[in-house]
Amino acid sequence: MKKIIMHIDVNNAFLSWTAVLYLKKGFKTDIRRTYAVIGGDEKARHGIVLAKSMPAKKRGVVTAETLFQAKKKCPSLKIYPPDYNFYKKMSDSMLELIRKYSPDVEQMSIDECFLDYTPVKHLYGDEIKFAYKLKKEIYDTLGFTVNIGIGNNKLCAKMASDFSKPYKVHTLFDDEVPVKMWPLLVDDLFGIGKKTAIKLHNLNINTIYDLAHSDGNYLYKFFKNQALDMIDRANGIGSCEVISEQEAPKGIGNETTLSRNISSKEELEPYLMALSENVAIRLRKQKKYASVVVVTLKDKFFRRFSHQKKLVNATNLTEEIYKMAFDILSEMNIDEGIRLIGVRLDKLSDTSSHQVSLFEDLKVREDNSELEKTVDELKEKYGFKIIKKASLMDSKVSKKYLNK
DNA sequence: TCTGGGGTCCTAGGACCC
DNA sequence: TCTGGGGTCCTAGGACCC
Numbered sequence: 001m002k003k004i005i006m007h008i009d010v011n012n013a014f015l016s017w018t019a020v021l022y023l024k025k026g027f028k029t030d031i032r033r034t035y036a037v038i039g040g041d042e043k044a045r046h047g048i049v050l051a052k053s054m055p056a057k058k059r060g061v062v063t064a065e066t067l068f069q070a071k072k073k074c075p076s077l078k079i080y081p082p083d084y085n086f087y088k089k090m091s092d093s094m095l096e097l098i099r100k101y102s103p104d105v106e107q108m109s110i111d112e113c114f115l116d117y118t119p120v121k122h123l124y125g126d127e128i129k130f131a132y133k134l135k136k137e138i139y140d141t142l143g144f145t146v147n148i149g150i151g152n153n154k155l156c157a158k159m160a161s162d163f164s165k166p167y168k169v170h171t172l173f174d175d176e177v178p179v180k181m182w183p184l185l186v187d188d189l190f191g192i193g194k195k196t197a198i199k200l201h202n203l204n205i206n207t208i209y210d211l212a213h214s215d216g217n218y219l220y221k222f223f224k225n226q227a228l229d230m231i232d233r234a235n236g237i238g239s240c241e242v243i244s245e246q247e248a249p250k251g252i253g254n255e256t257t258l259s260r261n262i263s264s265k266e267e268l269e270p271y272l273m274a275l276s277e278n279v280a281i282r283l284r285k286q287k288k289y290a291s292v293v294v295v296t297l298k299d300k301f302f303r304r305f306s307h308q309k310k311l312v313n314a315t316n317l318t319e320e321i322y323k324m325a326f327d328i329l330s331e332m333n334i335d336e337g338i339r340l341i342g343v344r345l346d347k348l349s350d351t352s353s354h355q356v357s358l359f360e361d362l363k364v365r366e367d368n369s370e371l372e373k374t375v376d377e378l379k380e381k382y383g384f385k386i387i388k389k390a391s392l393m394d395s396k397v398s399k400k401y402l403n404k
Numbered sequence: 405t406c407t408g409g410g411g412t413c414c415t416a417g418g419a420c421c422c
Numbered sequence: 423t424c425t426g427g428g429g430t431c432c433t434a435g436g437a438c439c440c
Binding site: 013063108109110111112190191192193194195196226292304305306307308309310 | 431432433434435436437438439440
C-alpha cells in the first residue's frame, strides 16, 4: 500500500522567527513585510544573507550572498542578527505541535520535518484538508507560516513543499510526477547541486524529464554510483520511511572565520584551544568518545584543506583533543594567510575502549576525566565565564567562545 | 566592512595484509 | 627475478544539504 508522507517546511525560517521575536518584544513593524534580511556581523567577516523577507527577495536578494551585494540590490535593506536559541525554541514548539497528531515525525533540520500520515489517516481524514488545518494551526498558535508538501515518499513530499511559497499546500503523488516534476530543471531536483547541474547540462540533460529518461550505463561513466540514485530521484523514487528517533551525531565540529587573516601558528593556538574546548564539551554532553580529530583551514583564496589523525584510544578529554589538534596544525602549511580554522571530532563511539598501555598511568587519566566532568558541571551551572583554561586567560578568543 | 557554520556521504589513492 | 589481486584501513578532498 502506498504511504502518505508530508513535508513541513517553515517559510524563510530565520526571518519569520525573528519577526515573531520582535513582535513579541513590542516591535511595531513586522519585518516580513519590509526589506529585511538576517545576516551575520560584517566586521567579523560573517557578513552573508542567512534569510530574506519576500520584499527583499523581490529585489533580487538571495540567500548566502554577501550583505554587501544585498545592500547594493536593495539600498534600504535592514539587517537583523540571528538568535539561534530562539530559533531552537520555535523549532521545538512546532515539532511538539505536529507530534500531537502522530509520533511518526522525522526532523530533517531546524526548520523542516516529515510526518508519516498513513497510520493516522483514519483518525483525521483527508490528507489535503488536514494539511490546510495543520498549517493554519501552526500560524495561529506560533505566528509563522509553513509550506506543506504531500507525496507517497519523502522525496516527493519534499519536492512538493518547495513548489510555490509561502503558506501553501502542494501534492506530488506518484502519478503526478510526470506532470508536476518532470518539467522542472534538473537544478531543482533534491540532491543535484551546482556542480552536478552544470555537468548534466553539458550532457544536454536539462529537465528532470531528461534525467528520468537517461541511460544509466551512459551516466555511470560520468557520475559513478551517483548516476543511478539520480535517475531514481528523477522518477520520483525515494524512501518513505519516517524515522522518528533522532540518530546520534556521527561527528561534532566547530569552525570559525577569523576577523582577519592570520599566518602565524602562535596566533592560531588560542582559537584552536577554544574550538577544541567547544567540541569536547559537546562530545561529553553526548556521552561519546572520539577517535579521529580533524583540523580544517581555509586560506585567503578560500581554498579549504584539512588534516586528520586517529587516536589510539578514543577520548573525550579536552586536553587530549587539543594536544592532537595542535600536533595536526603543526604539520600544516599556513603561509597563505588563514581566514578560517575548525576542529572536528569523527568516528564517535560510546566507550573509550581504553587499552592500557604499559607505560601509561591510568590513574592520571581517571583523575583528568573526573576533573573535566566537574568543570563541565560548574560551567553548566554558573556559566562559561567562571572557569577558563590557564592558556585562555585574558584572551579575546575565550571571551568570544566561552562567555555564554 | 566582499564570500558562515553545522552536518552527511562518497571517492580515490596509498599502505598494509594475506 | 619484468610489475597478482582482493580486502581493509587511513587520509584528503569534494559535493551536497539546511
